Amino acid sequence: MKHFKHTRRAALLSMLLTSGYLIGCSQQPTNQAKPQDATATTNAYYQNPVIGGDYPDPSVLRVGKDYYMTHSSFDYYPGLLVWHSTDLVNWKRIAFALNKNVGSVWAPDLIKHNDTYYIYFPANGNNWVVTARSPEGPWSEPVDLNLKGFIDPGHVVGPDDKRYLYLSKGYIIQLADDGLSTVGEPIEGYAGWQFPKEWSTECFCLESPKSTVRNGYYYQTVAEGGTAGPATSHMVVSGRAKSPLGPWENSPYNPVIHTESRKDRWWSQGHGTLVDDVNGNWWIMYHGYEKDYHTLGRQTLMLPIEWTKDDWFRVPEGVKSSEPIRKPAGATSVSTEDSLSDDFSGQQLGLQWQAFKEHPSERVEIKNGKLVLKAKGTSFENSSPLLVNAADQKYEIQVAYTLDEGATAGLTLYYNEQGNVRISVDANQFTVYNQQNRKISEKNELGRHGYLRILNDENEVSFYYSQDGKDWTRVERTIYASGFNHNIFGRFLSLRAGLFAFGEGKVTFDNFVYRKL
Numbered sequence: 365m366k367h368f369k370h371t372r373r374a375a376l377l378s379m380l381l382t383s384g385y386l387i388g389c390s391q392q393p394t395n396q397a398k399p400q401d402a403t404a405t406t407n408a409y410y411q412n413p414v415i416g417g418d419y420p421d422p423s424v425l426r427v428g429k430d431y432y433m434t435h436s437s438f439d440y441y442p443g444l445l446v447w448h449s450t451d452l453v454n455w456k457r458i459a460f461a462l463n464k465n466v467g468s469v470w471a472p473d474l475i476k477h478n479d480t481y482y483i484y485f486p487a488n489g490n491n492w493v494v495t496a497r498s499p500e501g502p503w504s505e506p507v508d509l510n511l512k513g514f515i516d517p518g519h520v521v522g523p524d525d526k527r528y529l530y531l532s533k534g535y536i537i538q539l540a541d542d543g544l545s546t547v548g549e550p551i552e553g554y555a556g557w558q559f560p561k562e563w564s565t566e567c568f569c570l571e572s573p574k575s576t577v578r579n580g581y582y583y584q585t586v587a588e589g590g591t592a593g594p595a596t597s598h599m600v601v602s603g604r605a606k607s608p609l610g611p612w613e614n615s616p617y618n619p620v621i622h623t624e625s626r627k628d629r630w631w632s633q634g635h636g637t638l639v640d641d642v643n644g645n646w647w648i649m650y651h652g653y654e655k656d657y658h659t660l661g662r663q664t665l666m667l668p669i670e671w672t673k674d675d676w677f678r679v680p681e682g683v684k685s686s687e688p689i690r691k692p693a694g695a696t697s698v699s700t701e702d703s704l705s706d707d708f709s710g711q712q713l714g715l716q717w718q719a720f721k722e723h724p725s726e727r728v729e730i731k732n733g734k735l736v737l738k739a740k741g742t743s744f745e746n747s748s749p750l751l752v753n754a755a756d757q758k759y760e761i762q763v764a765y766t767l768d769e770g771a772t773a774g775l776t777l778y779y780n781e782q783g784n785v786r787i788s789v790d791a792n793q794f795t796v797y798n799q800q801n802r803k804i805s806e807k808n809e810l811g812r813h814g815y816l817r818i819l820n821d822e823n824e825v826s827f828y829y830s831q832d833g834k835d836w837t838r839v840e841r842t843i844y845a846s847g848f849n850h851n852i853f854g855r856f857l858s859l860r861a862g863l864f865a866f867g868e869g870k871v872t873f874d875n876f877v878y879r880k881l
Contacts, residue, residue, distance in 0.1 A: 409688040410453045410666075412630070413654075416755035418661025418858030420591075420651040421471035421516075421572060423483075424452075424639045429694065431639065432499045433649065434461065434483060435664070437469045438857055439780075440718035440751065444472060444483055446499050449698060452639070452647060452666060453691055456698035457715035461494050461503040463723060468855075471516040471572050471635065477527070482543055484509075484517040484529060491517050491529075493544060507544050511537065514550065519543075520575035520582065522608040530554070530573035530584055536609060554584045554612040557601040559619065565597045566590020575608075576638045579675050582608045585620075585648075587635040591662070592653070592850045595626035598634030600650060602677065617678040621650060621667065621685075629655055629686040630665065638669060638677070643693035646670070646677065652685070657757055658849035659779075659823060661858025668692075704752045704861075704878035708735045716752045717862075720778065724750055735873040739771045739865040744788065744797070745781045751862035754820070758881040761861045762817040764833060765789065768869025775816045777825060777859050779848040786864070787816055787827040787839065796827045796839050803841045818861070820845070821881070 421436040431452055437443035442460035449455045462469065467488030474483050481496045483503075491511040496503040511517075514531040519539075521527050527539040529546075536553040537546050556570040565588075572587040581604045590597045599619035603612040623633045636650035646669035651662035665685055669677045683689060706714045713728050713735070727738040728750070741747045754777070765773045767790070774788035788795050791812065795805040810831050817828040817836060823846040828836040848859045861878065865871040 408690060410691050411688050412665045412685050413652075413663035414453055414649070414666045415447075415455055415664035416660065417663060417753040418860070419664045419753070420662035420856070421635050422637055422649040422651060422664050423472050423474040423574070424637050424649045425474050425476060426639055426641070427476060429642055431694075432474060432481075433664075434472050434474045436471050436856070437462070437718070438855070439468050439721050440860075441465055441721070441723045442718065443469045444485065444494070444503075445715065445718075446474070446501075448499065449694075451692060451694035451696045452641060452649075454696050454698050457703070458499060459501045459503070460715065461496070461501065462506060463503075463725075464506055465721070465723060466490075466492060466506055470856075473516075473518045473574065475519045477519070477521065477543060480543075482519065484519055486515040486517065489513070491515075495544075509544075509546055511546055511550075516572040518573040518575050518584070520577070520608050528608055530575060532571040532573070534570050534573075551609075553610055554586070554603045554605075556586060556588055557603065557614045557618045559588065559599065559601075563589070563596060564594040566593035572635045574637045578671075580606065581675055582606070583638070583677075584612070585636050585638055588619075589622075589634065590632075591634065591856065592632055592658075595628065595631040595655070596623050598623070598632040598652075600634050600636040600648070604675075615676050615678075617672075617676055620678060621648065623652070626655075631655055631658075632662070633665065633685065635662075641692040641694055645693060647692060648679070653849075654757075656846070657823070658851060659845060659859040660754065660757075661849075662856075663755075704755070706735075706876045707733065708874065708876070709733050717750055718753075719748050719750050720780075722748050724748075733874070735863075735876070737863065737865045737871050737873060739768075739867045739869055739871060741866045743866060744772075744774075744776075744784075744786065744864060745800070747864045747866040749776055749778050749862050749864040751778055751860040752878060754859060754861045754878075756880045757822050758820065759861075760817060760819045760879050760881060761877065762815060762828075762833070762879075763863060763876045764815050764874040765813065766872040766874075767791065767812040768871065769812075770868030771865055771871050772867045773816075773863070773865045773871040773873075775818045775827075775862070776864055777818060777820060777845060777848070777861055779853055779857055779859050780855060783848045783853040783859075785818075785825055785843045785845055785848075787818060787829070788864075789814065789816065789829065790867070794829050794839060796841050796843075798843050803843070804839060806837075806839060819881075820861075 443462035472485035535550040600621040630652035633652035776786035
């Protein structure tokens with residue numbers, strides 16, 4: 365598979381790359397010689413997505429030679445996954461910043477102020493903050509800012525060291541010096557950029573204000589147009605001021621990022637954060653849906669940024685999110701390849717796992733190289749599956765199981781309680797479900813131990829069971845799963861892959877495999 369992947373990428377690059385981009389402050393793209401071999405080409409360029417799967421609303425921070433990032437975590441706990449990178453392309457999970465359930469967690473802002481890291485985030489109509497002395501944690505309990513009616517807080521510090529949060533709908537509120545409470549009431553700020561009314565969008569929806577301070581200007585990078593819906597809905601726009609409180613002027617390069625056509629590979633591109641690399645080049649991290657694969661959610665994308673002579677930023681002409689792009693500066697030291705599988709050989713549950721709507725700690729035990737999962741609820745709908753963030757157009761998952769008496773176990777591709785497909789096993793039968801509807805059952809002649817497998821082939825999903833994990837029996841049903849996405853079910857989620865157990869007792873799982881095909 366790896367050989368095929370590299371060969372295919374080399375062929376694509378051979379067609380598309382007659383020149384590279386030398387990106388830097390106030391520089392235009394410069395022609396470069398094409399690399400002479402596939403290895404050199406692959407090492408010099410990256411291809412979006414930077415992080416595949418549902419990692420939307422990225423907030424990224426550089427500290428020296430290190431980069432840290434977090435995203436919306438919605439209804440999955442533990443929440444606010446923190447990533448580390450040294451090159452902006454290869455990322456490694458390092459911690460969860462939120463262990464207390466405060467509701468569905470939306471677009472956060474990860475910042476460092478003095479010697480403390482802060483993550484500001486909205487959840488269930490309120491706004492919160494967690495703090496730590498290191499991105500690896502430990503992170504504090506969430507602090508309630510008592511700031512309701514706004515989402516997507518973005519932190520900024522003024523020239524007098526006063527701290528503020530930029531908010532949705534263009535508002536601003538002052539923070540206390542410690543950043544753990546607000547001062548006064550929200551005031552009006554940047555009103556955004558009015559895109560043409562003929563454009564096909566969901567709404568105006570000014571949100572996700574992120575701050576950059578450079579050369580005496582305070583920039584807000586915001587999202588408009590709505591986060592899903594039509595292909596051309598979302599966008600990144602920018603405004604700037606000489607003061608953190610305005611007055612504001614709009615960028616002449618708005619929208620900085622926008623899907624132009626439903627023919628494009630990446631749809632609803634928006635919600636950007638600027639970051640500079642160790643050589644002073646600038647980049648924007650943002651998200652987008654992949655055409656025909658909304659089930660994967662909004663994936664993390666990256667484009668280079670150039671600064672004009674009059675201090676505006678834009679994506680260099682000719683650079684496209686669907687084509688290979690020269691990598692940022694920085695040494696590669698981490699990789700996320702094959703990081704969703706788990707043989708349960710560690711001391712605790714891996715950072716790839718989250719449970720739906722609850723923290724899994726009270727139900728999970730790692731014992732003798734196996735995962736022991738306490739059954740929850742009387743049906744699948746209230747079982748709170750344990751999930752990983754599926755990242756590919758084609759993949760399979762499989763696991764070995766051992767059932768306690770009275771337990772039902774299974775594998776699922778899961779959007780929410782209503783939107784899901786699954787194969788379950790109990791003492792009597794194997795059953796395939798599409799949402800709440802049973803599709804087919806077969807008698808369980810394997811007893812309480814066996815193997816389960818799900819194959820997702822470009823949204824065509826099939827189901828298998830086995831006695832030994834080698835010879836598989838296919839349950840004769842294929843489910844087309846492309847509709848499990850926000851445009852159908854709402855809630856901004858994705859179709860994730862994982863395990864469930866309900867009924868009585870426990871289920872022991874061994875060697876969970878996620879394999880890209």
